[in-house]
Amino acid sequence: MNIVMMLAPMSVFLGLIGVGAFWWTLKNNQYDDPAGDAARILLDDPEDSPPAI
Amino acid sequence: MALTYELAPAADLTAFLKRRLGEKPSLDLLVKGARCAACLGKIERETAALPGVAASRLNLTTGKLTVSFDSLSSADPGAVVATLGRLGYPASPYDPGLAAEASEREGRRLALCLAVAAFGAMNTMMFSVPLWAGLFGQELGPATRVLMQWWCALVATPCALYAGRPFFESAWRSLKARRANMDVPISIGVLLTLGISFSETLLRGRDAYFDAAISLLFLLLIGRFLDHELKSRARSAAADLLALQAASATVVDEDGQERRRPIGDVGVGDRLVVRPGERIPVDGQVEAGFAELDCSLLTGEIRPVTLGPGTACPAGAINLSGVLRLRALARPEDSSLAAIARLVEAGAQSKSRYVRLADQAAEIYVPVVHGAAILTFAASWLLGLGPREALLRAVAVLIITCPCALGLAVPAVQVSASWRLFRRGVLVKSGAALERLARVNHVVFDKTGVLTEGRPELLDGPPSIVSLAAPLARASAHPLARALAAHAGPGETATDVVEHAGLGVEGRIGGRPARLGRAAFVGVPDCGSLETELWFGFEDDTKFRFRFSDRLRADAADAVAALKAMGLTVEVLSGDTPTAVARAADAAGIAQRRGGLTPIEKAEAVAVLQSGGHRVLMVGDGLNDTAALARADAAMAPGSALDASQNAADLVFSGDGLGAVVEALRVARGARRLALQNFGFAAAYNLVAAPAAMLGLINPFLAALAMSGSSLFVTLNALRLRTPR
Secondary structure, eight states: OHHHHHHHHHHHHHHHHHHHHHHHHHHTTTTSOHHHHHHHTTSOOTTTSOOOO | OOOOOOOOOSOOOGGGOBOOTTSOOEEEEEESSOOSHHHHHHHHHHHHTSTTEEEEEEETTTTEEEEEESOTTTOOHHHHHHHHHHHTOOEEEOOOHHHHHHHHHHHHHHHHHHHHHHHHHHHHHHHHHHHHHHHTTOOOOHHHHHHHHHHHHHHHHHHHHHHTHHHHHHHHHHHHTTOOOTHHHHHHHHHHHHHHHHHHHHTTOSOOOHHHHHHHHHHHHHHHHHHHHHHHHHHHHHHHHHHHTOOEEEEEOTTSOEEEEEGGGOOTTOEEEEOTTOBOOSOEEEEEOOEEEEOHHHHSOOSOEEEOTTOEEOTTOEEOSSOEEEEEOSOGGGSHHHHHHHHHHHHHHHHHTOOOHHHHHHHHHHHHHHHHHHHHHHHHHHTTOOHHHHHHHHHHHHHHTOTHHHHHHHHHHHHHHHHHHHHTTEEEOOHHHHHHHHTOOEEEEOIIIIIEEEEEEEOOOOHHHHHHHHHHHHTOOOHHHHHHHHHHOSOOOOEEEEEETTTEEEEEETTEEEEEESHHHHTSOOOOOOSEEEEEEETTSOEEEEEEEEEEOTTHHHHHHHHHHTTOEEEEEOSSOHHHHHHHHHHHTOOEEEOSOOHHHHHHHHHHHHHTTOOEEEEOOSHHHHHHHHHSSEEEEETTSOHHHHHHOSEEEOSSOTHHHHHHHHHHHHHHHHHHHHHHHHHHHHHHHHHHHHTTOOOHHHHHHHHHHHHHHHHHHHHTTTSOO
């Protein structure tokens, strides 16, 4: 029984972390431009890119 | 292209700069054609490199580019637009407006409420499973049961209070207006359930319904979220259309400089320049220049009107040829367009009187269910149960008859219907529009641009003569000449071409001077012909006449036949001449037709039909249709229509066919049938469940099962619309 007393709050806490993460993504406008975010990963950043061979 | 128009000088767009205190000035632009990572990189790199630009970011999903500038004095928005144009992405200033911002905030709030409700429902469910097991004789001591109930309370109550706020606030607003919408029983149900569950937990009772309260909110929020997404997607698409036809005018300052200004800033007496392809912004008088005007969206006639100095020109017409210098005669709100705009407003009010299906259902549902709950409480108490037991039964009635099925019944159907129409190129502006469309029994078509393609086609002319005139026609940008050139196909182009605004085009074909244009210009006495025509001739040679007409859309006759087969009556109302209307109506197979109507007469004709018991669908594209579009029970406009018409319409269809009208009607009717089925199912379910709850046969497990089961059934039924049968 004691294990339940520990596991139940832990599972609720893990759920809360999920809700918090979702809240953070909403707050940071991460759903405004899904197509752009997918495209940006393909862009080379001139400063960071490795030197041409 | 032999002919290029004088390019507009880098337009002055400083009027569209957004200035916010403590922030850098910025400009929002709608960029067309950006699709991939390469476009995105190119656009951001090139615009950010411009002098004075601090940062530039493109939203690839919505096609909106935000450019911020270092300071107001160094900002040059015109250079940004010019750069984008050079890269091949036409851009126009965009103002999302306050409504869009509020809608976005509301969307985020609903998403967060949905997430909180999902978290609450899942975790409460976790603690509820042992409780349900206890109901079926599994080993569950009283201490463990109370512990689980307290955990349920701890998780469900804050979540329900937070996630239920959209419902509580809406219910409060509706109660203050002395009406009861669907959110009133939802709020009462949730709050009462939470309260009773608390008291049961304190009193060590068996029945606590925390899981029911929070999963009820979760299911309802799904419906609410879908409804909101449907509305905001349609709204942003409509706003994009508006931005592409940015309402601005080119005003000439006293020092002779041209500036682009929002149309609302144009005053009486301002001097304006209207270039070919632009729309006349306000009623005005021509000071200099000759041009032909396309008034087809105002009157329905495709024959261009010729203008010279001293003549008046109406707002809304499109300049086809020649640069016009005007003096504004009226402010935008007093222009001839404004009278139509007032009619549109009046029509929109009559539309808003429509009561949505879900609200109609709520009007029956609320008194019946609450009556049943009160009756249960009173009867059980009188029949000898304790007040606590009686109250528990009344709450069970409220929970079991939960309106989730009702709350999901309509949004789920409408989302799948509008998704299906979206894939067919039809944009649905709101769910209410679909409901109104489903009840239509009379269809009114406009002629020009709806039944017909809205552009002139060559009627007759021997092929040898057409090919003779074609080189000159290819050199001109005039719509009639383009129609002639399209008929002739590709070939050589005339040399030494000079375009005379409002008259015609002159040039050499094989060294011989030739003219194409109005009768008098070519050298034929003008006999005031009413035909849409073009004359052609070599100098000192025989002159030929080409006649043009507006061609019927390829599937117009099929679409009309399909509408008739669906039991609808069809009519044509047009501003064009009765003979032209008769010709088009005959070809499309429509017997009822009226021509020569003014915009106001059109709206009146629709009103007369409505008072005769008809429910009218108006399909129109012109400014002369907007009042009728707003007045009709449902309205559709093609994507080629004017912004004002698209605003007044409930649905906008793209593509060439009228088949979209038939499809939209089919889907709307199908959606109504499914929504009514869902209501029927919800009613049947309540007829079984409510008496069971009144007799005290319901426990928390059965309540949870019934609630999610009915919601699932309703959603699956709605999804049947996705796949065409």
